[in-house]
Amino acid sequence: MNHNTHGTAFKEVPVIGIGPLVTADPDPEELRLTVERIGEACRDVGFFYITDHGISEADSRALFGAAQEFFALPLEEKMRIRLGITEQFRGYVPLGGEVTAGKTDWHECLDLQPESGRQASTIAAAAAARRAGVHPLDDPGQWPPALPSFRETVMRAWDQLYGLSARIAAGMALSLGIDEHHFAPYHGVELSDLRMVHYPPYNETVGRTAPEKLAMEEVESGFGAHVDYGFLAVLQQDEVGGLEVLNAEGAWIPAPHIPGTFLVNIGQMMQRWTNDRYRATWHRVQLPGAVDRYSIPFFFEPAYDAVISPLDVCCDDDNPPRYEAVRFGPYVVELFSKAYD
Ligand SMILES: O=C(O)CCC(=O)C(=O)O
Numbered sequence: 001m002n003h004n005t006h007g008t009a010f011k012e013v014p015v016i017g018i019g020p021l022v023t024a025d026p027d028p029e030e031l032r033l034t035v036e037r038i039g040e041a042c043r044d045v046g047f048f049y050i051t052d053h054g055i056s057e058a059d060s061r062a063l064f065g066a067a068q069e070f071f072a073l074p075l076e077e078k079m080r081i082r083l084g085i086t087e088q089f090r091g092y093v094p095l096g097g098e099v100t101a102g103k104t105d106w107h108e109c110l111d112l113q114p115e116s117g118r119q120a121s122t123i124a125a126a127a128a129a130r131r132a133g134v135h136p137l138d139d140p141g142q143w144p145p146a147l148p149s150f151r152e153t154v155m156r157a158w159d160q161l162y163g164l165s166a167r168i169a170a171g172m173a174l175s176l177g178i179d180e181h182h183f184a185p186y187h188g189v190e191l192s193d194l195r196m197v198h199y200p201p202y203n204e205t206v207g208r209t210a211p212e213k214l215a216m217e218e219v220e221s222g223f224g225a226h227v228d229y230g231f232l233a234v235l236q237q238d239e240v241g242g243l244e245v246l247n248a249e250g251a252w253i254p255a256p257h258i259p260g261t262f263l264v265n266i267g268q269m270m271q272r273w274t275n276d277r278y279r280a281t282w283h284r285v286q287l288p289g290a291v292d293r294y295s296i297p298f299f300f301e302p303a304y305d306a307v308i309s310p311l312d313v314c315c316d317d318d319n320p321p322r323y324e325a326v327r328f329g330p331y332v333v334e335l336f337s338k339a340y341d
């Protein structure tokens with residue numbers, strides 16, 4: 001596997017208070033320091049924890065509660081909204097349904113995305129939905145019929161996480177020395193994705209509950225080593241742990257749950273924008289032990305039609321652009337068609 005080796009031999013993932021980014025009238029010096037730390041973390045690690053992000057513990061707990069309720073449903077119930085029913089690459093993916101780096105991942109997950117995503121006519125569809133005042137996630141086809149309050153909990157979380165991600169993106173823009181609104185025209189709801197992931201316990205008795213088609217010898221991790229492909233992700237995880245991040249010396253550094261924090265990481269589009277100054281870092285999730293693990297990443301993505309090419313501020317004569325321009329929508333649709341063949 002061709003792992004990235006730029007970045008540093010960091011030994012832990014930094015924690016950054018982002019209060020100044022999410023409050024209305026921040027102290028300019030505090031904002032400057034926050035932005036500086038974000039820039040350092042993006043350059044050296046590609047991952048950072050955030051505190052003072054403005055989302056309450058009660059809201060976070062409610063979202064985890066919804067995820068636990070969903071995964072506890074009988075398989076037939078979950079399969080009613082399985083990925084593959086629509087052309088949207090969203091919905092439920094059962095245990096054994098996802099393969100990373102040639103190995104079957106030990107998790108089941110639910111991708112919750114706007115209906116307007118990944119359609120050929122997506123820009124028109126997204127714009128029409130906005131004009132109609134429809135919530136981007138409110139598509140009757142993706143809610144589990146057995147859980148009446150699921151929809152409301154998830155839509156509330158979506159709005160909070162989308163808003164938070166936009167502020168983090170603004171912080172990243174400032175850290176690059178460009179206008180804080182620079183990325184605003186490039187992000188969009190249509191390909192963003194609130195994902196719930198469940199890693200069931202993995203032990204000797206697990207063979208009894210594993211789906212028939214799942215060859216246990218092919219299971220190597222909860223989530224195989226990968227980089228995220230998009231703009232940035234904001235991850236909430238429970239106390240179980242198991243997530244690891246690769247440093248420049250090839251060591252896997254644990255990124256455990258830290259109470260009150262979320263974990264932010266950048267994807268390949270940010271790496272392209274910054275001409276490799278900021279890095280999309282490899283990460284993986286170890287097999288869980290005797291307990292269930294739940295995580296909820298929110299993938300904040302470029303719009304379908306966003307064209308991403310290296311920023312002028314990240315290029316000069318000694319450091320010419322390393323990437324061609326890419327249109328995010330078609331790029332990602334092709335990626336997904338391969339992943340879920
Ligand atoms: O479950 C986690 O902690 C990470 C999941 C992840 O990396 C992903 O969904 O891309």
Ligand SMILES: [Fe+2]
Pocket residue numbers: 226227228283
């Ligand atoms: Fe990931």
